[in-house]
């Protein structure tokens with residue numbers, strides 16, 4: 001880009017996943033000109049049916065950007081979170097009434113959420129599908145993005161590609177910790193219907209979440225890779241009886257299963273969060289263990305912070321202090337999810353008893369429960 005040439009866009013967003021599309025909506029609403037470059041076709045992004053728990057704050061933020069969190073027959077409401085551990089006493093639960101909010105969160109399908117965000121952006125900003133970004137170069141006054149279908153220029157590039165794979169050549173580094181387990185996801189039906197309770201049960205290899213979604217429950221089950229593959233391919237009856245053994249009967253009898261799949265679980269962090277006019281957000285900045293369902297919620301806060309930095313910058317460098325500001329929130333959430341993933345999957349002698357004590361103590365302290373519920377559902381202070 002030559003000096004004096006004005007880029008057509010303020011923001012080029014790499015990745016039309018939920019975080020990239022949310023940023024585009026919020027940026028357009030703030031009077032900026034975003035463009036989204038997405039590698040997949042419009043239909044491909046909608047096929048992912050993983051279930052996501054959105055916190056109450058994230059639901060409000062989506063609404064303010066003009067895109068409601070999907071509701072109706074394919075979504076669920078979380079009014080209570082029930083936490084227990086398999087084979088040992090100790091349980092606690094958090095409720096929206098205790099937290100003083102209408103809901104703790106909603107469960108939505110990834111594809112439904114992407115559709116809702118893309119529909120809300122229709123006519124407000126361009127989304128170029130099948131434009132895989134291959135490299136990003138910085139020049140005086142902006143960035144140049146080379147894609148599989150041409151070159152785009154903007155003042156700032158925001159990488160929301162889910163992995164940060166693009167960034168190695170732009171001076172960013174990534175650290176990865178492999179948890180050595182997979183998340184087996186599925187939709188299951190019980191003889192009682194889904195209700196509004198989200199269950200988090202800590203089992204031998206890590207957490208097992210059973211979330212209300214439509215007429216079903218969404219299951220996210222942490223298992224060693226070979227066992228996850230075996231149960232993904234098992235006959236329905238065998239899968240359901242193994243799930244019942246691990247989870248127990250608190251949601252009723254599991255009677256049907258569909259849409260099984262697996263995801264390897266890693267903790268990945270990209271450093272720094274910004275370099276010049278390139279900034280990284282969402283799963284590209286950090287990929288978390290899904291325990292406590294915080295990845296997308298954190299990504300939505302990343303997007304808000306990018307926007308705040310751009311709005312506050314004037315003619316200065318918008319991202320000079322961005323990394324330091326975001327690091328506090330990211331470190332807290334990464335630390336919390338990593339601790340939960342590790343503490344509840346280690347089975348040293350005496351540890352289950354300590355965990356049981358912790359859960360019982362929390363259950364006896366309404367103030368602590370209220371604080372916990374609000375921390376999970378409302379993150380307005382971060």
Ligand SMILES: Cc1cc2nc3c(=O)[nH]c(=O)nc-3n(C[C@H](O)[C@H](O)[C@H](O)COP(=O)(O)OP(=O)(O)OC[C@H]3O[C@@H](n4cnc5c(N)ncnc54)[C@H](O)[C@@H]3O)c2cc1C
Pocket residue numbers: 014015016017018019020037038039040045050051052053054131132133134160161162163166183185220263281282283284290292293294295296297298299
């Ligand atoms: C099993 C499981 C359960 C989860 N549950 C929860 C939950 O309950 N709550 C929660 O908050 N989070 C949850 N998460 C995390 C959540 O899915 C992610 O945090 C979220 O999808 C991140 O969104 P993103 O837009 O940053 O990235 P992605 O969703 O990965 O989207 C990235 C997009 O970028 C595109 N792309 C990639 N490379 C390029 C390129 N070079 N050029 C252009 N486009 C590109 C991709 O095609 C994709 O569309 C869960 C994750 C898993 C695996």
